[in-house]
Every structure is written in C-alpha cells, then in structure tokens.
Amino acid sequence: MNALIILFLIVGTLFNFLGTVALYRFPDVYTRLHGTTKCTTFGSIFTSAAVVLFALQKLASSGEGRFGTLAVHAVIAVAALLITNPTGAHAIARAAHRSGIMPKFAVVDRLAEDQKKKGGVSA
Amino acid sequence: MVIFVFSVIVYLLLAWSGNGIDMAEVIIGIVLGAILAFAAKVWNPRKFFSFYGLNPARWGMFIIYLFGPFLLGMIKANLDVAMRVITGKIRPGIVRINSGLKGTLATTMLANSITLTPGTLTVDISEDPEGGNLFYIHWINVTDENPEEGLVYGTFGKWARRVAE
Structure with missing residues (x-):
C-alpha cells in the first residue's frame, strides 16, 4: 500500500514538473x-489520489473519523479542479485570440478566417 | 433546484467531521443552498423549480463516462503532451468543428472534455446558422485541416449528447 502511495506521488510530481517545463519549451500562449x-x-x-489512499489506509487501521474527512475533501478538491481548470484555460485562450494574439507556427487558423469573413459581411 | 441540491450536498460533505452530522449543520446547509439558488436565479429563471439536471440515469451515465472513455482519453492525452514537451515536436493550428450539440450543459461538458484530452484546447464557440454549436479548437498536432468529429475528440460528442442533451 505504501509503495502504491509513493508511486502515485512520484507520477503526480513528474506530471506537474512536465507541465512547468512546457511553459518554457512551447512557443506561444496556446x-x-x-x-x-x-x-x-x-x-x-495523482497526488490527490495518493492523499485519498493514505487517508483510507489510516481510516481502516485507526478508525478515526477525521481521516474519512480528509479523503472526502481531497475528492472534492479534484472535482473542483476538473471543472475550473479547463474553464480557465478556455477563457484565457479566447481572450488571447480576441486581443489579436495569433498562434505561432500555425498551419491553419479557421477562427481568424471566420472572423474576417464576418467582419467583411457586416462592414 | 439542481444548484440547491448540489450546494447542500457539498456543504454537508465539507462539514462532515467523520462521526455523523449535527442537525444544526443540516439547517445551515439548507439555508446556504437556498441563498445560492436565489442568487443564481437571474441566469435561468425558467429552470428555477424544475428538476432539470437531476435525472439519476443521466448521472449514472456521466459517472460511467468519467471513469471509462474520459479517463482513458486523459491518460493518452497526458502521455502524448508529455512526449511533445520533451521532444518539442508540434504542428499547431485552430480547426473548426460542428458538434451538432444545442444544450448549454452538453456544450460545456464537451468543451471541458476537449480541453482535458488529446492535444486539443477549445478556444471559441459560436452558433452555426444551420444548427448546432461550432467549436474552434486549438490542436497541437494538425493532421487534417478539415477534420471529422471522431478524429479530434473520438466518442466524446456522442457521450455528451447521451448524458446532457
């Protein structure tokens, strides 16, 4: 059980690290x-899953209610993250495109094409 | 109604100390849920007393979706993006897809699923005059400039239709 928790922590930290590296490696905001x-x-x-596993293990061995609370809180945190993270990314991407930041090295940009078309019709 | 039920459930889960719940906590939860539901009434007044979004069959389907195709897609996406972070091989672009979805809930669900899965990120959504919502998706590895639904996000469109529309 402990090995599984450590594995989850390692995988989670690795992915968080890669996300940070991506900030430096990639060329533009998108x-x-x-x-x-x-x-x-x-x-x-993954890190939250490690917390849940740890809490469940403690709950099973000691039977104290506070570890159950810990597990439930970790699950709620993951649910909130799953909803807010893509929404925030979507808002940033949309705002960036609206303020005229074009994707670098893009092979195709349908959104800009369509906006130009719409502008042409109304003007 | 759906906002009220969810606020009460989440409040009780957060307030739960592991040994059972006080009656006072339940009352506080109900009062807070009612306040939140009234505050959110402005956005869709027609659905205030309806049971929209509380169908248990759909929630069951949503949970199957979350732990089945969505989790698989997410694992694939993360390995893919991790490889791209390391090797630096990208071919980005923004593509347009007509999803054929109409409901706001289904659109939100699909947009969030797209953002969290294989190399794609929803940039903008607009309504197609012919019906359905148009998704503008930033795709990190463009293989086709006019792609089909399945190529970009697999079966998520079908699931969003089944769960939320």
Whole structure:
C-alpha cells in the first residue's frame, strides 16, 4: 500500500514538473496552455489520489473519523479542479485570440478566417 | 433546484467531521443552498423549480463516462503532451468543428472534455446558422485541416449528447 502511495506521488510530481517545463519549451500562449492545463490537472489528480489512499489506509487501521474527512475533501478538491481548470484555460485562450494574439507556427487558423469573413459581411 | 441540491450536498460533505452530522449543520446547509439558488436565479429563471439536471440515469451515465472513455482519453492525452514537451515536436493550428450539440450543459461538458484530452484546447464557440454549436479548437498536432468529429475528440460528442442533451 505504501509503495502504491509513493508511486502515485512520484507520477503526480513528474506530471506537474512536465507541465512547468512546457511553459518554457512551447512557443506561444496556446501551446503553453496545453502543457499547463493537461499536465497539472493530471499530476494533481495523482497526488490527490495518493492523499485519498493514505487517508483510507489510516481510516481502516485507526478508525478515526477525521481521516474519512480528509479523503472526502481531497475528492472534492479534484472535482473542483476538473471543472475550473479547463474553464480557465478556455477563457484565457479566447481572450488571447480576441486581443489579436495569433498562434505561432500555425498551419491553419479557421477562427481568424471566420472572423474576417464576418467582419467583411457586416462592414 | 439542481444548484440547491448540489450546494447542500457539498456543504454537508465539507462539514462532515467523520462521526455523523449535527442537525444544526443540516439547517445551515439548507439555508446556504437556498441563498445560492436565489442568487443564481437571474441566469435561468425558467429552470428555477424544475428538476432539470437531476435525472439519476443521466448521472449514472456521466459517472460511467468519467471513469471509462474520459479517463482513458486523459491518460493518452497526458502521455502524448508529455512526449511533445520533451521532444518539442508540434504542428499547431485552430480547426473548426460542428458538434451538432444545442444544450448549454452538453456544450460545456464537451468543451471541458476537449480541453482535458488529446492535444486539443477549445478556444471559441459560436452558433452555426444551420444548427448546432461550432467549436474552434486549438490542436497541437494538425493532421487534417478539415477534420471529422471522431478524429479530434473520438466518442466524446456522442457521450455528451447521451448524458446532457
């Protein structure tokens, strides 16, 4: 059981680390968002899973109610993270595109094409 | 109604100390839930007393979705992005997809699923005059400039339709 908890912690920290590296490696705001949203969400899920496992193990061995609370709180934190993280990334990406930051090295940008078309029709 | 039920449940889970719940906590939870539900009434007044979003069959389906295809897609996505972080191989672009979804809940669910899975990030959503919502998706590895639904996000569109519409 302890080995599993340590494994989860290692995997979670590794993904969080990769998310941070992605901030430096990638060229523009959109690709950076890929790294930061996906890797950090996934890493945090793993660290929280380690917390849940630890709490359940303690609950089973000692029977104290506070470890049950710990597990429930970790699960609620993961649920909140799963909802807010993609929403925030979406808001940042949309705001960036609206303020005219174009994706670097993009092979195709349908959103800019469609906005130009709409502007052409109304103007 | 759905906001009220959820606030009460989450409040009770947070207030639970591991040994059972006081009656006072339940009352506080109900009062707080009612305040939140009234505060959120402005956004959709028509659904205030309806049971929209509380269908247990749909919630069961949502949980199957969450632990089945979604978790699998997420693991794949993270390995993929991790490889791209290390090797630096990217071919980004923004593609357009008509999802055919109409409801706000289904759209939100699909947009969030897309953001959390294989190399894709929802940038903008607009309504198609022919029906359905258009998704503008930033894709980290563009293989096709006019892709089909399945190529970008697999079966998530079907699941969103089944669960939330």
